[in-house]
Amino acid sequence: xxxxWSNQSDSSAGNPNSNTVANHQVSSQFSATSGNFTRLxxxxxxxxxxxxxxxxxGNSRLFGASSSNTFSTSNTSTSxxxxxVSENGRSSQLVRSHEDFxxxxxxxxxxxxxxxxxxxxxxxxxxxxxxxVGEGGFGRVYKGxxxxxxxxxxxxxxxxxxxxxxxxxxxxxxxWQSEVNFLxxxxxxxxxxxxxxxxxxxxxxxxxxxxxxxxLENQLFGRxxxxxxxxxxxxxxxxxxAAKGLAFLHxxxxxxxxxxxxxxNILLDKSYTAKLSDFGLAKVGPSADQSHVTTRVVGTVxxxxxxxxATGHLYIKSDVYGFGIVLVEILTGKRITDLNRLRxxxxxxxxxxxxxxxxxxxxxxxxxxxxxxxxxxLAIQVARLALKCILxxxxxxxxxxxxxxxxxxxxxxNEKPTDNKARATHSRPAQQHGRPDxx
Numbered sequence: 001x002x003x004x005w006s007n008q009s010d011s012s013a014g015n016p017n018s019n020t021v022a023n024h025q026v027s028s029q030f031s032a033t034s035g036n037f038t039r040l041x042x043x044x045x046x047x048x049x050x051x052x053x054x055x056x057x058g059n060s061r062l063f064g065a066s067s068s069n070t071f072s073t074s075n076t077s078t079s080x081x082x083x084x085v086s087e088n089g090r091s092s093q094l095v096r097s098h099e100d101f102x103x104x105x106x107x108x109x110x111x112x113x114x115x116x117x118x119x120x121x122x123x124x125x126x127x128x129x130x131x132x133v134g135e136g137g138f139g140r141v142y143k144g145x146x147x148x149x150x151x152x153x154x155x156x157x158x159x160x161x162x163x164x165x166x167x168x169x170x171x172x173x174x175x176w177q178s179e180v181n182f183l184x185x186x187x188x189x190x191x192x193x194x195x196x197x198x199x200x201x202x203x204x205x206x207x208x209x210x211x212x213x214x215x216l217e218n219q220l221f222g223r224x225x226x227x228x229x230x231x232x233x234x235x236x237x238x239x240x241x242a243a244k245g246l247a248f249l250h251x252x253x254x255x256x257x258x259x260x261x262x263x264x265n266i267l268l269d270k271s272y273t274a275k276l277s278d279f280g281l282a283k284v285g286p287s288a289d290q291s292h293v294t295t296r297v298v299g300t301v302x303x304x305x306x307x308x309x310a311t312g313h314l315y316i317k318s319d320v321y322g323f324g325i326v327l328v329e330i331l332t333g334k335r336i337t338d339l340n341r342l343r344x345x346x347x348x349x350x351x352x353x354x355x356x357x358x359x360x361x362x363x364x365x366x367x368x369x370x371x372x373x374x375x376x377x378l379a380i381q382v383a384r385l386a387l388k389c390i391l392x393x394x395x396x397x398x399x400x401x402x403x404x405x406x407x408x409x410x411x412x413x414n415e416k417p418t419d420n421k422a423r424a425t426h427s428r429p430a431q432q433h434g435r436p437d438x439x
Contacts, residue, residue: 103188104248110184115207117200119146120162127164133214136264138175138280139165143210159210160195165203175280176204182256182279190245192267192277211275213268216242216326220263221335229369232379234272235330236411239382241274242266243404246323249276250316250400255285257293257314261322262303263329285316302336307394317394323403324389331356331383333367348390356383381410 123144124131134141141163148158165176176197183194193209213219216238219230230238242261249256259281267277286293292313297304305321308314325336328348332339343351355365357380363372366379385406391397398406 104191105187106252107185107187110180111187112180112184112194113196113207115146115196115198115205117198117203117205120144120198120205120207123160124162133161136278138163138278161208161210163206163208165205173204176206178282179206179279182282186249188245188248189273190241190248190275192275208277211267211277212270213272215264216266216268216274217263219268220329220333229367229371230272232370232374233414236382236407236414237272238266238268238274239327239330240404240407240411242276242326243323243400243407245274245276246319247400247404249282250285250319255316257283257285257316258319258322259283259314260299260303261319261326262300263326266326283314285314291315302340305394306392315394317397317399320389320394320397320400320403323400324386324397327382327386327389328352328356331367331379331386332365333369349387349392352383352387352390356380357387375414378410378414382407385410 121127123146124142125144127140127142131142131144132140133143141161144160144162145157146160179194180197183191187193192211194206195209196207198205198207219227246258246261249258258276258279260278261276265276265278267275269275281298283293283295292315294312295314297309297312299308303322303325305315305318308318328339329336334342339351340348346354355361359376359380362376362379362383366372366374385398385403388396388398389403
């Protein structure tokens, strides 16, 4: 969950620029998890709940009548107290397939499996340090393997990622609960799959599909022999996938505001497909008669929209602002915190206009690891889209559906022979399409 900050109106509020989150008194909350998981899943008691009462009656439908997205409800044959999670045995389909539902689907209840602590301990060889693949505000993330019957997998092992919360973590029960209620019920090609959860003696664990390429943050800003520069084609593909993930959340009848869009929360599979992860701060958006939701300010410095920081008013298009910031980072190869120092007293909007929309300055501003292997015209189009996303007034920002469509049009132009020929005249031959970054 990264380096987050929180600004509360009560006396316990921290400095909103301190890069910390509010303490949820995790140790005292842990005792509530040691017994009844059914109560934990049902009694969320906050606006992040995706319980049946959050949706229209009957089929718990998330999509509005005008939506073109596919939706589906699913009931598991073996349920845990009616919660829809499997217990004492394997789930009939631990790994969800997105082929039949390329536009996403919604389950009536969390479609998850309960893992025993012993099982996850064995999967990670007693949570050894060399199994750690990441660490954030929630706790450490481990790579592990579990025995599982998987089609076309002779070894019978499933590689998983296990997020383990400890009592010293500043993020706790509420975030864990939010993750289960959101990711446990939503399925989309550009959302990471939450497979299940577990608990033991004050520890909370979440189990995900393993994402081989790690986070966009590591691929974009990391160094070392295991990190290869992202090509222009791959960056476009990642941006489109992330945009589709957000567009899906925003298209639901009960819209979901992601609230923490940043490179560390964008995970990449072996083909560099982008998948949004970490729904600990996600929130159900405004109802039909409301323009915004007022909430305590949480998120990550640099990515949170200005109206949210100033007023606590959260809009669907607050996510669009964060997406625009990530677009700027993908173009420049620099973190937003570094760019904020570079721009000195100029606004970010003015800096983007001067450095990314100006042809003379663009080449010097683009990520040097691209080695000039990008179409100048299309890079400017992406920069122009980023500028629209970070406009001060939310109502003037495009929707995420419009963002995704714009990026797809840019990708289509990127694949035209004329554009590829123009790109080759400015640099050495680009990598072959279909084998991004040596993957």
